Amino acid sequence: MAEKKLPFTKDEIMRVIEEYKTPFHIYDEQAIRNNVRSLLEAFSWAPSFKEYFAVKATPNPSILEILREEGLGADCSSLPELMLAERAGMVGEEVILTSNDTPAIEFKKAREMGAIINLDDISHIDYLERHAGIPEVICFRYNPGPLREGGNSIIGNPEESKYGLTRKQLLSAFAIMREKGVKRFGLHTMVISNELDFNYFIETANMMFDLVLEIYRTLNIRIEFVNFGGGIGIPYRPEQEAVDLKSVGQGIKKAYEEKIVANDLHPLKLAMECGRMITGPYGYLVSTVLHKKEIYKNYVGLDACMANLMRPALYGAYHHITVVGKEDWPQDYIYDVTGSLCENNDKFAINRKLPLIDIGDVMVIHDAGAHGHAMGFNYNGKLRSAELLLRPDRSVKLIRRAETVEDYFATLNF
Known part of the structure; x- marks a missing residue:
């Protein structure tokens, strides 16, 4: 089971709250490393x-710098994400652009950086050549369609997905690119x-090695290289188990030896683009209880809202909650x-079963280190909160200040 513990004591987080008012996201640097x-x-x-961190998960250059120091690259899906990776010191083929419905400016920036371009559609070949050159x-993104069963509310079923090329298109696309002078080729899905089932990732590897x-x-x-994508989940619920990374690695190794080595295609570079599993379990949304309301149900109102963490509202996703100082109270x-x-x-x-809640209690929402702050918005005039980094020496660093009302009005011509 995934034990849901906090990386800080009550005294430590209360001192942080004295300096940085709630709500805020805080990330545990050492745990990420x-x-x-x-x-x-x-x-x-x-x-x-090569692990290309999915920048969309936690698009903060301070986090990207930590990951670069650990040897990771960046998987980007937009111009600002390319620029974030560049400013964090990730350049050349440490960066891959995996976008869709891609504007020319993104292809141009990727070419300028020397980043790997992962095309999402066969029609993008002419568009890329016209606007940025070959x-x-x-690399091409493969959509296996009905060959791959499964999917979920987040990514959907492959044959209903807007992403990638069919097998027939893929073969045509590689042939076209060879005619256009491309020397090195990659494959992505x-x-x-x-x-959370590690067998899915081994299944994907087998499918890609066959291809x-x-x-x-x-x-x-x-x-030259195969990118298996990301998708490794995290145990949002306490009763869930984290993916056994060793089993994933060993299972893919077996498939590699049977299909790549045995057919004289060794060496083949391998890559992934995990985001959620890298930072997700090590980020926390810290919020204070403002109100309690008792009508047909009992409500606890926080100073955070879905602008700080959209996943529960968007997907019905579960995020564990700890009430600071009441960890051992009966729920x-x-x-x-x-x-x-x-x-x-x-x-x-x-x-949700919780201990008795009092106004002023501090609640910590777990597993908010990916697709948390990144999915924030300004609807209802809500302002995005700060991001903090818990350093290995227990100090806390501000890595993104909270938005102000002045920020909200800054883009208005009024």
């Missing part, structure tokens, strides 16, 4: 392995999101934990 090292260790057998290395072999036999094109009360947005789905928890 340790987690990255575990992932890299699981693939230490591979001839070359690079030496190119992303068919899973927030998955590598088919491309070689059909087109005589040797794929004898049932509450809906809400924010102040003028939307009834602005709830962090529904019918």
Whole structure:
């Protein structure tokens, strides 16, 4: 089971609150570093392995710098994300652009940086050539459609997904790019999101290795690298287990030896683009109880709202909640934990068993280190909160200040 503990004591977090008013997100640097090292260790057998962190998960340059120091690259899906990676010191083929419905300016920036471009559609070949030119290395995103069963509310079923090329299109695209002078080729897919069964990732690897072999036999094109995408989930619920990274690594190693080594296609570079599992479990949304309301149900109102963490409202996602100082109290009360947005789905928890809540209590919402602050918005005039970094020496660093009313009005021509 995933034990939901806080990386700070009550005294420590209360001192932080004295300096930085709630709500805020705080990230545990040492835990993030340790987690990255575990992932890299699981693939230490591979001839070359690269984790391209999905910048969209936690787009903060201070976090990206930490990940760069640990050897990670960046998976970007927009111009600002490319620029964030660049400012964090990630350049060249440490960066991959995996966007869709892509504007020309993003292709141009990726070419300027020397980043790998991962095309999402066969029609993008002409668009890329016209606006940014054809690079030496190119990658295509594969959508297996009905060949790959599964999907969930986050990513959907592959055949209903807007992403990627069909198998037939993929073979045509590689042939076209070879004619246009491309020398180096990569293959990418992303068919899973927030998955806890490690067998899914081994299944994906087998599918991609089969495709590598088919491309070689059909087109005589040797794929240089395969990117399995991300999708490794995290145990949001206490009763869930984290993905066994060692089992993922060993399972993919077995498939590699049986399909790549056995067919003389070794060495093949391997890559992933995890975001959620890198930072998700090590970020926390800290908020203060402002109000209690007792009508047909019992409500606890926080100074945070879905502008600070959208996942529960958007997906009905579960996020564990700890009431600071009441960790050992009996959970004898049932509450809906809400924010102040003028939307009834602005709830962090529904019918959640918690200890008796008092106004002024500090609540910590777990697993908010990815797709938390990043998904913030300004609807209802809500202002995005600060981001803090808990350093290994227990000091706390402000890595993004909270928005102000002046920020909210800054873009208005009024």
